[in-house]
Amino acid sequence: MKIVxxxxxxxxxxxxxxxxxxxxxxxxxxxxxxxLESEDGIVGIAETYGGEKPxxxxxxxxxxxxxxxxxxxxxxxxxxxxxxxxxxDRSQTHHVPGENPLDASSRTYAALETACLDLIGRxxxxxxxxxxxxxxxxxxxxxxxxxxxHAGGGGEGDDKREDKYGEALTPEALVRQVRQMFxxxxxxxxxxxxxxxxxxxxxxxxxxxxxxxxxDVPLRIDPNSAWTVETSIKVGQALKEELSNGGYLEDPAMGxxxxxxxxxxxxxxGIDTPLxxxxxxxxxxxxxxxxxxxxxxxxxxxxxxxxxxxxxQHLAKICQVFxxxxxxxxxxxxxxxxxxxxxxxxxxxxxxxxxxxxxPWQSEKDEIVAGGRVPIVNGCVRxxxxxxxxxxxxYDQIARGKELFEKxxxxxxxxxxxxxxxxxxxxxxxxxxx
Amino acid sequence: MKIVxxxxxxxxxxxxxxxxxxxxxxxxxxxxxxxLESEDGIVGIAETYGGEKPxxxxxxxxxxxxxxxxxxxxxxxxxxxxxxxxxxDRSQTHHVPGENPLDASSRTYAALETACLDLIGRxxxxxxxxxxxxxxxxxxxxxxxxxxxHAGGGGEGDDKREDKYGEALTPEALVRQVRQMFxxxxxxxxxxxxxxxxxxxxxxxxxxxxxxxxxDVPLRIDPNSAWTVETSIKVGQALKEELSNGGYLEDPAMGxxxxxxxxxxxxxxGIDTPLxxxxxxxxxxxxxxxxxxxxxxxxxxxxxxxxxxxxxQHLAKICQVFxxxxxxxxxxxxxxxxxxxxxxxxxxxxxxxxxxxxxPWQSEKDEIVAGGRVPIVNGCVRxxxxxxxxxxxxYDQIARGKELFEKxxxxxxxxxxxxxxxxxxxxxxxxxxx
Numbered sequence: 001m002k003i004v005x006x007x008x009x010x011x012x013x014x015x016x017x018x019x020x021x022x023x024x025x026x027x028x029x030x031x032x033x034x035x036l037e038s039e040d041g042i043v044g045i046a047e048t049y050g051g052e053k054p055x056x057x058x059x060x061x062x063x064x065x066x067x068x069x070x071x072x073x074x075x076x077x078x079x080x081x082x083x084x085x086x087x088x089d090r091s092q093t094h095h096v097p098g099e100n101p102l103d104a105s106s107r108t109y110a111a112l113e114t115a116c117l118d119l120i121g122r123x124x125x126x127x128x129x130x131x132x133x134x135x136x137x138x139x140x141x142x143x144x145x146x147x148x149x150h151a152g153g154g155g156e157g158d159d160k161r162e163d164k165y166g167e168a169l170t171p172e173a174l175v176r177q178v179r180q181m182f183x184x185x186x187x188x189x190x191x192x193x194x195x196x197x198x199x200x201x202x203x204x205x206x207x208x209x210x211x212x213x214x215x216d217v218p219l220r221i222d223p224n225s226a227w228t229v230e231t232s233i234k235v236g237q238a239l240k241e242e243l244s245n246g247g248y249l250e251d252p253a254m255g256x257x258x259x260x261x262x263x264x265x266x267x268x269x270g271i272d273t274p275l276x277x278x279x280x281x282x283x284x285x286x287x288x289x290x291x292x293x294x295x296x297x298x299x300x301x302x303x304x305x306x307x308x309x310x311x312x313q314h315l316a317k318i319c320q321v322f323x324x325x326x327x328x329x330x331x332x333x334x335x336x337x338x339x340x341x342x343x344x345x346x347x348x349x350x351x352x353x354x355x356x357x358x359x360p361w362q363s364e365k366d367e368i369v370a371g372g373r374v375p376i377v378n379g380c381v382r383x384x385x386x387x388x389x390x391x392x393x394x395y396d397q398i399a400r401g402k403e404l405f406e407k408x409x410x411x412x413x414x415x416x417x418x419x420x421x422x423x424x425x426x427x428x429x430x431x432x433x434x
Numbered sequence: 435m436k437i438v439x440x441x442x443x444x445x446x447x448x449x450x451x452x453x454x455x456x457x458x459x460x461x462x463x464x465x466x467x468x469x470l471e472s473e474d475g476i477v478g479i480a481e482t483y484g485g486e487k488p489x490x491x492x493x494x495x496x497x498x499x500x501x502x503x504x505x506x507x508x509x510x511x512x513x514x515x516x517x518x519x520x521x522x523d524r525s526q527t528h529h530v531p532g533e534n535p536l537d538a539s540s541r542t543y544a545a546l547e548t549a550c551l552d553l554i555g556r557x558x559x560x561x562x563x564x565x566x567x568x569x570x571x572x573x574x575x576x577x578x579x580x581x582x583x584h585a586g587g588g589g590e591g592d593d594k595r596e597d598k599y600g601e602a603l604t605p606e607a608l609v610r611q612v613r614q615m616f617x618x619x620x621x622x623x624x625x626x627x628x629x630x631x632x633x634x635x636x637x638x639x640x641x642x643x644x645x646x647x648x649x650d651v652p653l654r655i656d657p658n659s660a661w662t663v664e665t666s667i668k669v670g671q672a673l674k675e676e677l678s679n680g681g682y683l684e685d686p687a688m689g690x691x692x693x694x695x696x697x698x699x700x701x702x703x704g705i706d707t708p709l710x711x712x713x714x715x716x717x718x719x720x721x722x723x724x725x726x727x728x729x730x731x732x733x734x735x736x737x738x739x740x741x742x743x744x745x746x747q748h749l750a751k752i753c754q755v756f757x758x759x760x761x762x763x764x765x766x767x768x769x770x771x772x773x774x775x776x777x778x779x780x781x782x783x784x785x786x787x788x789x790x791x792x793x794p795w796q797s798e799k800d801e802i803v804a805g806g807r808v809p810i811v812n813g814c815v816r817x818x819x820x821x822x823x824x825x826x827x828x829y830d831q832i833a834r835g836k837e838l839f840e841k842x843x844x845x846x847x848x849x850x851x852x853x854x855x856x857x858x859x860x861x862x863x864x865x866x867x868x
Contacts, residue, residue, distance in 0.1 A: 071560050075568020082783045124558050126505050133744050134509020284755045310567050314751035321718045321752065349516045
């Protein structure tokens, strides 16, 4: 099935002022939407990281894409993710997701693979998950993903969005935020973005979450490397009970050695809370060292930057074989990415945690999926009985997103700059901070 | 695409009296051929291990297969290869391939997956390799696979086959055998089945192969665990030069600890000839220990017993990530298996050696592929420009194979019994022998 055209739409969407150790989310997040059109007029789509560089990388591949067969393009381009030797090394530590130059090629490949799979699925009338070996689940569980945040719903001026969740800079406000998400989406677990306030306040936040939601709701905390090894161990000890029962401590300290030191410290204290990572371990090249040092017991996959859906399936097998869990990372995204995440999760047996998603932070006003936002019911996205990813683009909304993109003055994500602009003119990302 | 029927054909084919540390090949080898028929009358095929047990296992799955969707069956049954925890452990050491009860479920799954992929490929007009992420090569290199053998071409009575290669129980005869295979098939590398004669004779055989074929033809030797650690190290030292340049030493000693001891001994002697395995390491459960002990530097995949084509792709990624090579194991087979092996190899980038194949040992009289034997040219099988596996069944030949199967008095492979019957009435498999 020959690909005859390729289009990349660079769009912006309102994003609330969420905080993390990287800094502050800007009023608009950027995404790129890829379309691959076949000779018989079928269009496969994918959503990926935003801004200029990801778009340019996709367009740079145009010569290899247009004219290629959709079934074979992913084989032709496999060198982008499975190069020999050092081709595996796409380390990152200090970059926000999507801005690490070392995994640029795997991001490009992932978007092309997703669009090819959507195209193939549409042409043969099959959901993407069933092109990947066949689904192992119909419903994919996601987690509530609360953030400390400033007031504001994202966007600026006429494009300001409703602030559904309000400011949340205290434990109590964060618990209210999660309650709101649970009520709206039916989530059954919590992934909480820490690394923002003093660790004592974050410990208290987790404790209040435990009190509010009871012992059966798994709780995870992710300070994105904001803590020293000592602080990480202290928090792990303090939250020994709260993070058990399906929870984990994600990237408390920096790097594989930092994580291994935290692990050793916790084990010495009789605490086996798993450590998860999408900062210390972000590429296949990290895995042997991480395994050797037992640095990480859960890896967060993300087809957007691990090199696509099939690479995530490989990663899942590695995790199963080496006794690690697999969770799924999220970045600010719209419905096309959500569906792609759901399909890869549906086709990945060894996915041992509910997936992360930023979806509740986005507004229906920015949704590019025809018919509006993808439903999350009982915390799950259900694989629809439709071919491909199961969602179509709303081209009016794409046009709207492109207009917004033109208005936005930045072309890449820079949470540190946003922090300086809106919160503290002298703010710098300091790791570890506590 | 609903599966409405499933058929299993148990066939026999003539097999020459090949020797290995397991004993002697019987005059007939057994295979099972699986057909899955869809509601629109398309038939997907697979070839797998022979005899009663594999056929019974496939038929036992009939209730889950008939009525299932070909795109989803492999997801529904994934528990057969990716169970939780101990589901990964399918260890084997003393069983001939296909007769290990612990990997029965992964063999069953593999045959069903292959037939589903063939069915899907036929229905959408795509080769199987392009359903698996897309081919990374069009031509799949195979190796000459010489064996010490007695006189005879396989079969008995009226079904005796021509003895193309003659007796080969000396280095000189084995070199002639390889020359014949090189001339007929254009192979460019040699996988030599040892573990049969005194190691000094096998060393001499490899040396003569090196002299005959020059320095650029990779040479591999596989005594199937017949040697002690000391003998293995001695052979590795003696063949230091001969097994370099793309060669390896396969399963010289028994088990992961035996292989690790050989590795350590060779490294201590300054020899880094890679050790390969399809005896010490035969399931995903073996890999962590093998990696930890650096027991094996090359794993031999085989979709027939590693749980299918996608599991082989996972295995390839594991090998790439952990710095191991990947080769491909073979068992006596016909053209359907050869094509399946070629497709999985075509879709597996990190396949770092030419594949094993027993195909030259089989006769056109037993071939079940319509149009006759699959061509091997310049040592390669070319992926044909046809959907699915690219080969159809010759039903007259299937009927012939079933008749042969009825005549054959045994229902499973037992090389030890054959050895006692034809060569030495007191023979037993002794490991290690030397």
